[in-house]
Amino acid sequence: MKKILLVDTKYKEGGPKTVHQNILNSYLSKKYEIKEIGLNDSVLHFNPIKGIKFVLAYWKLINAEHADVALVRGLQYIGFLMVLAAKLSNVKKTIVCVHGSDWDVPERTFRKIILKYIIEPLEIRMADSIFTVCQAEQKIVKPLKLAKKRANKGVIYNTFPNINxxxxxxxxxxxxxxxxxxxxxxxxxxxxxxxxxxxxxxxxxxxxxxxxxxxxxxxxxxxxxxxxxxxxxxxxxxxxxxxxxxxxxxxxxxxxxxxxxxxxxxxxxxxxxxxxxxxxxxxxxxxxxxxxxxxxxxxxxxxxxxxxxxxxxxxxxxxxxxxxxxxxxxxxxxxxxxxxxxxxxxxxxxxx
CATH class of the missing domain: 3.40.50.2000 (Glycogen Phosphorylase B;)
Structure with missing residues (x-):
């Protein structure tokens, strides 16, 4: 049975938490060993020491699981650090799910320029597979064209809750x-x-x-x-x-x-x-x-x-x-x- 890791920061509530719960409660949990891993969200502010500590912490978490697949919620800076940790780990395949990008917000600050033109392109390039959760994001996130050959899998929408x-x-x-x-x-x-x-x-x-x-x-x-x-x-x-x-x-x-x-x-x-x-x-x-x-x-x-x-x-x-x-x-x-x-x-x- 393949082992799948859902890699993200920890959320008390909100869309990301719901998406993970939908996967954990679905038929997939009967076909695969699925585990959610992550640490509490933290503000890193491009601090290199904090960034290195973050990567090392996730690298240890991922390595300890000896998993086949790491499904990482990205993009943005923290997403980049989690993907880097996954690529340095013993996991066999890294999949990036694009739930948000710095390309979504039309800002021209120095920080945004670094994120849009350096950090996110590197994250996309590192992914073995990558997909967005809406068609609009395929057009908005320009660096998706830098993905590895056949790595961009297009759109996979979030699942309708279908609660009675x-x-x-x-x-x-x-x-x-x-x-x-x-x-x-x-x-x-x-x-x-x-x-x-x-x-x-x-x-x-x-x-x-x-x-x-x-x-x-x-x-x-x-x-x-x-x-x-x-x-x-x-x-x-x-x-x-x-x-x-x-x-x-x-x-x-x-x-x-x-x-x-x-x-x-x-x-x-x-x-x-x-x-x-x-x-x-x-x-x-x-x-x-x-x-x-x-x-x-x-x-x-x-x-x-x-x-x-x-x-x-x-x-x-x-x-x-x-x-x-x-x-x-x-x-x-x-x-x-x-x-x-x-x-x-x-x-x-x-x-x-």
Whole structure:
């Protein structure tokens, strides 16, 4: 039986953790010995001593397992260090899964230039196989053309959760926050950071005064204090609720009506798939893999990034319960088929 290592930093919650759990809980765990390894995430800041210590720590972890395959979540600097550790170890094959890249963010700082034109190309070149989780990333990450011959395996999407919604508790969110049934809950789940477009949710709250809509922000991050400082009135009026990190996300999503995702860059979002699974109607920005999950006007509404007016128009459109029902049903059907286990993990298995 082949031994597969899922190599990453440790996460308490979020998309990366969910992706690993999906693999560990899938049919693959019956065919392969699969083990998740990693250390707590740390800020390295290009410090060479910290970088060397990081590589040595992962090299020891990987070597101790005597595995056949190391599946590393990359790209970026920490991804590079993990791939380097895998290549120096006794593992037979190193596969890189691109969940994010410094090419996603249009910055021209010296650090970004080093990452985009030196670090990530080296990481890509070291990989025995490499794939992205959305088609958009194949176009965005220019150094993919530097991959070894036939090493770039194209796109392998994240797997649709396919959780039985009937087994998820109903009414928890509305009861906890005392939200009446006639209110429309707009939810955002994930890291509360600037790249997720939260400034445009704040602008929407300030400019969109329809009292039937209630906004719920689930997650933590360095942008959260902006809600606390700028939205005191909305919080006092119970139009906005800040819930921090939660372990009962499916219950919260099941009670919600609209999943608002104004992110400025994205790959293939697990948070979006989870929302679709719980029959939330989605409003997403036209970036990255979002439009590979949501078809505008068919399975949800696609808006321009950094555009509060588009968010407001989409919310008014979603006020109609029948419209929401059509979109969420179509999104569920589309995602369940396109991102099925065989269309995702089945393709991943071919790389093992």
């Amino acid at each position: 919604i009937n087994k998820i508790t109903s009414g928890k969110l509305r009861k906890e926050l005392s939200i009446p049934e006639n209110k429309i809950i707009v939810i955002s789940v994930g890291r509360v950071v600037i790249r997720k477009g939260h400034q445009y949710i704040i602008e929407t709250l300030k400019n969109f005064k329809d009292s039937v809509f209630v906004f719920v922000i689930v997650g933590s991050g360095d942008y959260l204090h902006h809600y606390e400082e700028q939205c005191k009135e909305e919080i006092a009026e119970r139009r906005l609720f800040l819930l921090d990190n939660r372990t009962d996300v499916y219950e919260l999503l099941k009670d919600s009506d609209i999943f608002l995702f104004p992110t400025l860059n994205e790959n293939h979002s697990m948070a979006l798939l989870e929302a679709i699974n719980m029959h939330c109607t989605a409003i997403v920005t036209n970036v990255g893999g979002n439009t590979e999950t949501i078809i505008d006007g068919e399975t949800g509404i696609v808006i321009r990034p950094k555009n509060t007016a588009d968010i407001v128009r989409a919310l008014y459109r979603m006020k109609d319960k029948d419209v929401r029902k059509i979109y969420c049903n179509e999104a569920f059907r589309y995602a369940k088929e396109k991102f099925s286990i065989m269309n995702t993990l089945g393709k991943l298995e071919e790389l093992f």
